[in-house]
Amino acid sequence: MDIFSQNKVLIRLVVILTVLNIGVISFFSYRAVQHREHPGDGPPPPPQDITEVLKQELKLTPQQVKQFKDLRASFHVKEREIHEIIKAGRDSMNTEMFNKNTNMNWVKAIAKRVSENEYQMELLRIEQSTELKKICTAEQIERFEELVIEIRDYFKPKDKPRRR
Numbered sequence: 001m002d003i004f005s006q007n008k009v010l011i012r013l014v015v016i017l018t019v020l021n022i023g024v025i026s027f028f029s030y031r032a033v034q035h036r037e038h039p040g041d042g043p044p045p046p047p048q049d050i051t052e053v054l055k056q057e058l059k060l061t062p063q064q065v066k067q068f069k070d071l072r073a074s075f076h077v078k079e080r081e082i083h084e085i086i087k088a089g090r091d092s093m094n095t096e097m098f099n100k101n102t103n104m105n106w107v108k109a110i111a112k113r114v115s116e117n118e119y120q121m122e123l124l125r126i127e128q129s130t131e132l133k134k135i136c137t138a139e140q141i142e143r144f145e146e147l148v149i150e151i152r153d154y155f156k157p158k159d160k161p162r163r164r
Helices: 003-037 050-058 062-097 104-135 138-155
Strands: none
Touching (some): 062 104, 104 138
16 A cells, blocks of 8 residues: 555544544533433432421421421530540540450450440430420321331432442
């Protein structure tokens, strides 16, 4: 093959690849525009605040909403404190477990403290539910009972990324 016919082949190949690239880019751009024009096709994103869902579903009064928010805010503060204690306990337990000279009695004592704090977390949740029930009317409590599992599933992350 002489040099001119090789150049013709290369030029044609470059033109064909350029046309294919432009076609692929156009196709994906068109799909992106179509998706932006019809955003309601997928499921609605879950609201970030459970209080808004409860407000709608239980038909809470503004005073009840304020009480719910205050109660949940104080719960989250206490929960965060206990969670940090549990995390610190687990960290120290892991450090001790993988130490060259492991003191098993100390590791078991730390594990016991971690489990006691987990128990405190559950007691805190029980206390919160009791306080929430005090805020609600009898009809709202009945509706709340129906919503508990639904709410749990609604706020559960769909595709939770794996931790490494």
